Amino acid sequence: MxxxxxxxxxxxxxxxxxxxxxxxxxxxxxxxxxxxxxxxxxxxxxxxxxxxxxxxxxxxxxxxxxxxxxxxxxxxxxxxxxxxxxxxxxxxxxxxxxxxxxxxxxxxxxxxxxxxxxxxxxxxxxxxxxxxxxxxxxxxxxxxxxxxxxxxxxxxxxxxxxxxxxxxxxxxxxxxxxxxxxxxxPSQSQAPPPRRPVRRPPPPPRPPRPPLVLRLGNPRRRINIGLIGMTFILSIFAGRLIQLQGLDSKIYEAKAADQRVISEVIPAKRGSITDAGGHALAVTVEAREIAVDPSKIPADQRAKMAATLAKELGKPEADIAAKLARLTSRYELVARDVDPVVADRVLDHELPTVTTKKTYRRTYPAGDLAGTLIGFVGNDGTGLEGVEQMRNSRLAGQDGKQSVEQGRDGQRIPMTRSQRQAPIAGRDVRLTIDRDIQWAAQKAIAQQVSASGALSGTVIVMDVKTAQIIAMANAPELDLNNWQKAPDTSYVNRAVSEVFEPGSTNKVITAAAAIEAGAVRPDTTFRVADHIRCADQILKDSHPHKTETMTFKKVVETSSNVGTIQAARRVGDERLFAMLKNFGFGTRPGLGLPGEEAGLLPDYKSWSGTQRCTVAYGQGVSVTALQTASVYQAIANGGVRVEPRIVAGETDAHGRFVPAKPGKQTRVVSGQTAREIASMLEGAVSAEGTGTLAAIPGYRVAGKTGTANRYDQQLGRYNGYTASFVGFAPADKPELVVLAVVQKPSEDIYGGHVAAPVFKDVMTFAIKSRKIPPTAPTAAPSAPPARIGTGH
Incomplete structure (x- = not known):
């Protein structure tokens, strides 16, 4: 097998x-x-x-x-x-x-x-x-x-x-x-017999290999890490929220409000300035500001807009065209202080981006009447000179405020908050100035400055009893309606800021010191020559003459420098210096006007040899016109000096007039001394004196002439003369004091010839305006021959 x-x-x-x-x-x-x-x-x-x-x-x-x-x-x-x-x-x-x-x-x-x-x-x-x-x-x-x-x-x-x-x-x-x-x-025959096969049981199958599994780690650790991360992030958000809503909430709230809340100032109406009779010298009327937005004006309409605005506003077309050409600007002010009627005509043209704003405009109905005294207001509504600056806080009032919420286009957001604070109008200020007398004073000094070829002139009219300033005129005067076009020198109120040597007008202080000290009497005689030695210099008299005997009254009447020096030597430097201070020399008069000066009065201990003599007749010291007028106000007021006043009063919050406080009174000399000096000054205006041209028919006038070398601060030396005359009337019962100062006249230099006529014109008008009755014979005194000398 x-x-x-x-x-x-x-x-x-x-x-x-x-x-x-x-x-x-x-x-x-x-x-x-x-x-x-x-x-x-x-x-x-x-x-x-x-x-x-x-x-x-x-x-x-x-x-x-x-x-x-x-x-x-x-x-x-x-x-x-x-x-x-x-x-x-x-x-x-x-x-x-x-x-x-x-x-x-x-x-x-x-x-x-x-x-x-x-x-x-x-x-x-x-x-x-x-x-x-x-x-x-x-x-x-x-x-x-x-x-x-x-x-x-x-x-x-x-x-x-x-x-x-x-x-x-x-x-x-x-x-x-x-x-x-x-x-x-051969092995075929040796093969063993076949044996029955023995079957073994099959081995058990191998277990299946487990699938590959990715190990993700400990889940609890991942959860903890996630929670920590979330906590950190949430803490950052929480901290930011606390900062925004807690710590910085006010800051962001304010920033948000600034973006949508628009605040607008509501200007207050400035108070008026009136004269003593209530006639307006400075008033505030309603006006408009016209502005444009150049960034939104079409290019093809700029030329037409410039021509239209220039025609309606009376401004150069080139200036307006230049403003319209600023394309990066959102606001350009074209004109301010525009009459509302003119502004309405501009709006009728329906020009793009043209807007108007209600404002106020300061006007001066009298033009240049008391221009340097009143002053003016700048573009921002603030007083810059004169009474406008002195009383700015009262005149300006308090501006109001209005805040509204608006969107990006500038339109107001409906149903939003709106706050409005009404403005408080300024107070009306009433001055002591008489508008009519102020006009007469400005006219008289302006004519004389022009006639004498002088540099400038000043006139002050003061009430004897109250020392209130009835007129304060300067020539040239400032036209307040066109103050922008005037030179800066025209802004100065020379009556309170211009300093000069008083000259012979200062002899009344020497006479008051000598009489008050008992060193002399009006009938005391002096042997007076036409010159005198003082230290190392020879000083001349006001006019050449032979040596003669003069009473002290005649010394004052004829303005003799030599006789005045002799009387001052009897008084002494210390007493003379004290009398000068009592009359206000070296201190500000107290009006409070901008630029008010105190003059220059050196201490007597520092006086030089010649200065001991020249101070007696008004050289070597410096005063202002207001200080000189204040001296004669004290003599006319019986020896009582009153601080001058320019403000009669102002209205209160209800519009009622509140009179200003009277000026401080200070007795300088006795009443007897004041009467004796007044009698001497009355003789200076007579036919025997130097101020014959200041005589007023029918009124007794007392006054004194002054002629002094003028010190030029710009040149740093004497240059020209200062001619002055100051007096009061009626002399027997004084009512008004008038001072006339002419700086650097070129035709004539003597105060009796240049300043006395100005005094006469102003005093005559003031007496008639005040209806002051005459107290003396109406016959006018005959004018004496002109005297030559620096003391006149």
């Missing part, structure tokens, strides 16, 4: 060769030594008669190759030479050991080693055709390589019984029939 290990494709193999592969249940052949029987092979190519498992198709080529190797091995043994399967050293190993090793290698290595090693090109095709070579290194017997068979890897459903120690082994496969073929060689 013939065995076969599978599908035979060649002649049967001898007993010493390696059998071909069988099915899945075939016994693995172990190579043995010489004379060991091999598997009986068949000559046919049919299948085995016994039951067997059909190997997979992919192993059939391997079976064919092994059959070829077995065939070659059998032939080698028959011919007495070792076959490819006879491996040295294999005889000593039991088949069971070799099988066990093979099985162990199969279990350890898994798939067959034959499958894992590389195949020779074309090897599969050759073996599949039954033409394999026995000496091919890729076709080594399985016993030499130790690789597990493909069938063993697939399972051992047909287990085999290990061969006995004699080297014989029987397949568990059922034997083939004799008709299928018989292996060639």
């Amino acid at each position: 013939r065995e076969t290990g599978g599908r035979g494709q060649g002649p049967g193999r001898g007993g010493g060769g390696a059998g071909s592969h069988g099915g899945p249940g075939a016994v693995r052949r172990t190579p043995g030594g010489p004379g060991r029987p091999g598997r009986q092979g068949g000559t046919g190519s049919g299948r085995s008669e016994g039951p067997r498992d059909e190997p997979p198709r992919r192993n059939r080529d391997e079976d064919a190759g092994r059959s070829r190797r077995d065939d070659g091995d059998g032939r080698a043994r028959r011919e007495g030479r070792p076959g490819p399967g006879d491996r040295p050293g294999s005889e000593g190993r039991p088949p069971s050991d070799r099988r066990a090793g093979s099985d162990r290698r199969q279990d350890a290595d898994g798939p067959s080693a034959q499958e894992s090693r590389p195949r020779r090109p074309g090897g599969d095709a050759t073996r599949s055709a039954g033409q394999g070579r026995a000496d091919d290194p890729f076709d080594l017997p399985r016993g030499l390589t130790g690789a597990p068979s493909q069938e063993g890897r697939r399972g051992r459903s047909d287990a085999t019984v290990p061969a006995p120690r004699g080297g014989q082994r029987h397949d568990a496969r059922p034997p083939r029939s004799q008709s299928q073929g018989q292996s060639k060689g």
Whole structure:
């Protein structure tokens, strides 16, 4: 009976060769030594008669190759030479050991080693055709390589019984029939009888390998880290919210309000300035400001707009065109202080971006009347000079405020908050100025300055009892309606700010000091020459004359410098200095006007040798026109000096007039001394005096002329003269004081000739305006011959 290990494709193999592969249940052949029987092979190519498992198709080529190797091995043994399967050293190993090793290698290595090693090109095709070579290194017997068979890897459903120690082994496969073929060689007769195969139970299947799982770490740690991160982020948000809504809430609220809340100032109406009779000298009227937005004006309409605005507003077209050409500007003020009627005409043209704003405009109905005294208001509504500056806080009032919420287009947001604080109008200020007398004073001094070719002139009219300023005129005067076009020198109120040496008008103070001290009396006589030595210089009298005896009254009447120096030496420097201070020299008069000066009165201890003499007749000291007028006000008031006043009063919050407080009164000399000096001054205006041109028919007039060298501060030296005259009337019952000062006259330099006529014109008008009755004969005194001298 013939065995076969599978599908035979060649002649049967001898007993010493390696059998071909069988099915899945075939016994693995172990190579043995010489004379060991091999598997009986068949000559046919049919299948085995016994039951067997059909190997997979992919192993059939391997079976064919092994059959070829077995065939070659059998032939080698028959011919007495070792076959490819006879491996040295294999005889000593039991088949069971070799099988066990093979099985162990199969279990350890898994798939067959034959499958894992590389195949020779074309090897599969050759073996599949039954033409394999026995000496091919890729076709080594399985016993030499130790690789597990493909069938063993697939399972051992047909287990085999290990061969006995004699080297014989029987397949568990059922034997083939004799008709299928018989292996060639002598080992055929020695083959043992076939044994019944013993089936082993299949081994338990290997457990499935668990799938690959990615370990993500500890979840609790991840949760904690996430919570920490979330807490940190939330703490940042919470801190920012606390900062925005708690700490910085006021700041952001203010910024938001600034963006949408627009505050607008409501200007207060400035108070009026009136004269003593209530006539308006400065008033505030309603006006308009006209502005444009150049960034929104179409290019093709700019020229037309400039021409229209220039025509309506009376401004140069080039100036308006330049403002319209500023494309980066959102607001350009075209004109201010525009009359409302003119502003309405501008709006009627419907020019793009043209807007108007309600404002107030300061006007001066009297033009240049008391211009330097009243002053003016700047573009921002603040007083800059004169009473406008002195009483600015009262006149200006308090501006109101209005705040509204508006959107980006400038329109007010409906139903939003709106705050409005009403403005408080300014107080009206009433001056002591008499409009009519002010006009007469300005006219008289302007005419004389022009006639004498003088640089400037000043006139002050003062009430004797109250020291209120009735008129304060300067020439040239400032036109308040066109103050922008006037030079800066015209802004100065010379009556309170211009300092000059008084000259002979100061001799009344020396006379008052001498009489008050008891050093002289009006009838005290002096031996007077036309010159006198003072320190290292010779000082001349007011006019050349022979040495003669003069009473002190005559010394004052004729304005003798030498006689005045002799009287001052009897008084002494200290007493003379004290009298000058009592009359207000060296201190401000107290009006409070801007630029008010105190003059210059050096201390008697610093007087030089010549200054001890010149101070007595009004040189070496400096005063203002207001200070000089205040001296004669004290003499006319019986020796009581009153601080001058320019403001009569002002209205209160309810519009009621509240009078100003009277000026401080100070007794300078006794009433007797004042009357004696007044009598001397009345003689100076008489035919015997130097001020004959100041006499007024029907009225007793007392006064004094003055002529002094004029100190020019710009040049730093004396340049020209200052001519002045000051007096009061009626002399027996004084009512008014008038001072006239002419600076640097060119035609005539003496006060009796230049300033006295101005005094006469102004005093005459003031007396008539005040309706002061005459107290003296109406006959006018005859004019004496002109006297020559610097003391006049």
